[in-house]
Amino acid sequence: MSGYLTGLIVLLALNTIAAYGVYLPMAAGQLNLGIAGFMAIGAYASAYLTNVCGWPALAAIAAGGGTAAILAFVVAMPILRTQGIYLSLATFALGQVICAILLNLEVVGGAAGYPVSTHIEASTVVAVTVVVVSLVYLMSTTRVPIYLAAVKNDPLVADLLGLNVKALGVAALTAGATIAGVGGALYAHYFNYVEAQYFGVMLSTYTVLYVLLGGTQSVLGPLVGAAIFTIVPEALRSSSQWRYAIFALFIILFMALRPQGLITRGLTRRRAQAAVQGGTTAS
Amino acid sequence: MIAQQIVNGLMLGGVYVMVAVAFTLAIGVLNFLNFSIPGIFMVAGMVSWAALKSGQHWLLAFGFALMASAVVGVAVYFLTYRPSSDSDPEVPLVSSLGFLVLLENLIVLWLGSDQQSYPAIIADFNFRAGSIIVGGAQFLSLALSLAFVIALSLSLRFTNLGRQVRAIAESRRTASILGVNVGSVVPRVFVLSALFTGAGGILFAISYLQVSSSMGESIGFKGISAMIIGGMGNIWGAVAGGLLIGLVEILSTQFLGADFVNIGVYGLLLALLIIKPEGLFGMAVAREKL
Numbered sequence: 001m002s003g004y005l006t007g008l009i010v011l012l013a014l015n016t017i018a019a020y021g022v023y024l025p026m027a028a029g030q031l032n033l034g035i036a037g038f039m040a041i042g043a044y045a046s047a048y049l050t051n052v053c054g055w056p057a058l059a060a061i062a063a064g065g066g067t068a069a070i071l072a073f074v075v076a077m078p079i080l081r082t083q084g085i086y087l088s089l090a091t092f093a094l095g096q097v098i099c100a101i102l103l104n105l106e107v108v109g110g111a112a113g114y115p116v117s118t119h120i121e122a123s124t125v126v127a128v129t130v131v132v133v134s135l136v137y138l139m140s141t142t143r144v145p146i147y148l149a150a151v152k153n154d155p156l157v158a159d160l161l162g163l164n165v166k167a168l169g170v171a172a173l174t175a176g177a178t179i180a181g182v183g184g185a186l187y188a189h190y191f192n193y194v195e196a197q198y199f200g201v202m203l204s205t206y207t208v209l210y211v212l213l214g215g216t217q218s219v220l221g222p223l224v225g226a227a228i229f230t231i232v233p234e235a236l237r238s239s240s241q242w243r244y245a246i247f248a249l250f251i252i253l254f255m256a257l258r259p260q261g262l263i264t265r266g267l268t269r270r271r272a273q274a275a276v277q278g279g280t281t282a283s
Numbered sequence: 284m285i286a287q288q289i290v291n292g293l294m295l296g297g298v299y300v301m302v303a304v305a306f307t308l309a310i311g312v313l314n315f316l317n318f319s320i321p322g323i324f325m326v327a328g329m330v331s332w333a334a335l336k337s338g339q340h341w342l343l344a345f346g347f348a349l350m351a352s353a354v355v356g357v358a359v360y361f362l363t364y365r366p367s368s369d370s371d372p373e374v375p376l377v378s379s380l381g382f383l384v385l386l387e388n389l390i391v392l393w394l395g396s397d398q399q400s401y402p403a404i405i406a407d408f409n410f411r412a413g414s415i416i417v418g419g420a421q422f423l424s425l426a427l428s429l430a431f432v433i434a435l436s437l438s439l440r441f442t443n444l445g446r447q448v449r450a451i452a453e454s455r456r457t458a459s460i461l462g463v464n465v466g467s468v469v470p471r472v473f474v475l476s477a478l479f480t481g482a483g484g485i486l487f488a489i490s491y492l493q494v495s496s497s498m499g500e501s502i503g504f505k506g507i508s509a510m511i512i513g514g515m516g517n518i519w520g521a522v523a524g525g526l527l528i529g530l531v532e533i534l535s536t537q538f539l540g541a542d543f544v545n546i547g548v549y550g551l552l553l554a555l556l557i558i559k560p561e562g563l564f565g566m567a568v569a570r571e572k573l
Contacts, residue, residue: 031373078557084372085316086560089511093553096504100545111542201504205380212377245392248385255378256366 006122012230013129014187018203019210019222020136021180026208026216027145028172029152030080031088033204034095035180038068040199041098042181043188044108050118050189057118061128061185068181069174076170095204102196113195120189128186132179133223140219148172209251215261224263287415288537289530294418296529297425298490301483302506303513303521304432308476311516312452313469318379319359320480321503322386327352327484328494329390332401341404349481355386356477360470383499390496398495401488424486429522431482435475436518448472452516505532508552514562523564 018035025032046064049055055063079090108114139145150158151168159165188194206229214225232250236243302324309317327348334344363378408419439445447468450458459465487502488494509528513520528548535547555562 026373031376082556082560085310085515086511086556088373088376089507090553090556092504093508093549093556096545096549097553100543100549104542104546201500208373209377209380212373216371242392245385245388248381248388251381252362252378252385255374255381256362259367259371259374 008230008234010122010125010190012227013125014183014190015207015210015226015230016223017129017132017179017183017186018207019214019226020132021176021178021183022207022211023216023219023222024136024148024176024179025172026211027152028148028169029155030091030169030173031085031208032091032173032176033088033201033208034091034093034098035176035207036199036201036203037095037098038072038177038180039184039187039203040102040194040196041068041071042184043194043199044102044105044114044184044196045181046185047114047116047188047194048108051114051116057120057124057189060118061120061182061189064185064188065178065182068184069178072174072177073170076173080166080169080173092201092204095199095201099196099199102199111196113193116188116192116194118189119192120186122190125186125190128182132182136179137219145219212261213251213254215263217260218263221261221263225261228262288533290415290417292530292533293526294421294425294490294529295533296509296526297421297428298483298487298502298525299506299509299528300432300522300525301428301479301486302502303509303525304435304518305476305480305483306506306510307513307516307518307521308435308472308479310510311518312448312472313364315364316376316379316507317359317476318376318503319355319363319382319386320476320506321499322383323352323355323477323480323499324484324487324503325494325496325499326355326386326390327481328401328488328498329394329399329496331485331488332399332494333394335402345485348485349478352477352481352484353474355382356473357470358382359477360473364469364473383503387496387499394496396496398493401492401494403492404489418490420490420492424490428483428486431479432518432522435479439518444468444471505548508548511552511562512555514564517562517564520562520564524562 018039021035021038022032042061042064045067046057046060049060049063050057075094079087079094082090102108103111147158147163147168150161150163151165155165158168184194184199210225210229211222212225213228214221214223233243233247236246302320305320305323306317309315309320330351331344331348334347335341339347359379359382363375363382367374367378403420405420405423409416410419410422411417439448447458447463450461450463451465451468451472455465484499487498505528506525509524510521511524512527513522513524528551531547531551532544535543539547
């Protein structure tokens with residue numbers, strides 16, 4: 001396999017993981033603009049574990065996800081006191097603070113960046129991605145997505161129907177952060193170098209774009225969105241000067257013409273079921 | 284020394300005030316977090332720079348820049364706000380982010396991505412008040428931004444359009460029933476917000492003498508923070524928030540070092556969102572919005 005193709009596939013895998021990190025909270029109505037902060041936590045924590053403590057790469061990657069999960073769990077309660085646009089901006093501020101702190105943490109290299117000694121192969125990145133996507137897919141066959149959709153559509157009614165809205169919100173945020181942490185850890189060990197500047201607000205923003213482009217109604221949406229976001233700019237590479245401008249125009253027109261995203265429930269489930277849900281979830 | 288830093292902080296805050304007010308106008312009236320505002324800020328700075336470089340008079344250059352801002356504002360209205368009126372709330376947000384990416388890349392294609400030095404329109408002068416040195420251009424731009432905000436505030440209170448805008452902010456439905464033509468007022472709010480942002484971009488260029496295709500990003504995000512700190516939809520809150528952010532930025536540079544600026548500014552934002560989400564001057568149930 002050519003180096004270019006391998007690079008593209010790894011990029012696709014990392015973008016897909018990040019997209020699922022955004023997707024889970026969004027399924028519960030939380031627009032997380034700080035996902036890059038959780039990725040940074042995962043990247044730095046796992047890099048520190050392999051560099052200094054001598055952990056094997058896979059264990060460190062899992063621990064990276066765990067660290068991001070712990071942080072998310074700790075901040076979830078205060079942050080989820082806010083709602084809607086305030087919640088998005090609180091996650092945005094959290095991401096900025098995490099990046100700024102890591103940038104000043106001399107034990108992980110500070111502003112100079114942090115080299116990672118252990119290398120993982122592209123196949124490992126892809127394998128972990130497949131596991132993560134499968135887990136999310138398995139989860140989507142349970143009742144959890146229905147709970148999350150209920151919380152998203154109307155927290156008050158969901159509460160009245162006996163759902164624990166607060167716990168579901170915390171769980172969605174934490175699960176998303178875990179996935180993002182794993183993604184960051186994979187990034188660190190594949191590229192053998194992390195710098196806090198990479199995990200800035202634009203990374204979070206682009207990840208949110210993947211998910212919304214793919215659509216939030218279906219569990220396949222983030223995968224499709226990440227694939228389009230990875231492949232289309234590559235296909236436009238021949239006109240490299242214009243590709244980002246064309247791509248941005250594409251986003252604007254896409255959102256104007258098909259705001260519900262590319263993949264919707266009606267495309268993935270049976271038509272009859274879609275018709276029933278179409279009446280209840282259209283908002 | 285500390286007084287000097289406070290003055291510097293207020294001057295820097297003056298830049299954020301214009302952006303924060305533009306954001307607060309969009310969110311207060313339309314409930315729309317318009318992420319294209321940092322892009323418009325940048326377009327105004329870069330267009331006026333390009334016009335000045337090609338030898339235009341500064342009045343003409345500023346006119347071009349404001350015109351470009353207004354055109355972008357109208358485009359955002361037609362392509363972002365209007366099509367997504369009945370979809371999920373994050374859709375217009377994403378679409379306006381698309382505008383930010385589009386504007387930055389178009390400007391890079393046209394004028395390049397280098398940082399450009401802006402010609403000094405006002406002769407460089409400083410004046411002293413006791414031991415404090417005040418930069419003339421910065422002082423002028425702070426004074427002008429405050430003047431613009433006062434003008435906006437007065438016109439919202441006393442003009443016919445202002446009354447209609449406030450009615451829409453209160454309740455779009457009721458305003459519509461009472462005969463406000465929502466479909467014609469909303470585009471004008473977009474233009475007004477874009478003009479405000481554009482003026483902010485020009486004032487920034489005049490006082491800091493440098494422009495680049497990425498100048499909108501960090502200022503835009505600090506403008507959003509300023510708006511939240513002041514309380515969304517509250518114009519004078521946005522002014523206070525902008526000045527406060529400028530102060531925090533300069534003071535954390537002074538006492539903690541330049542690397543701690545983002546920790547200071549965004550830490551303040553995060554803490555405030557958790558403790559008092561409605562902002563310093565926002566009402567819990569926002570009734571008197573503008």
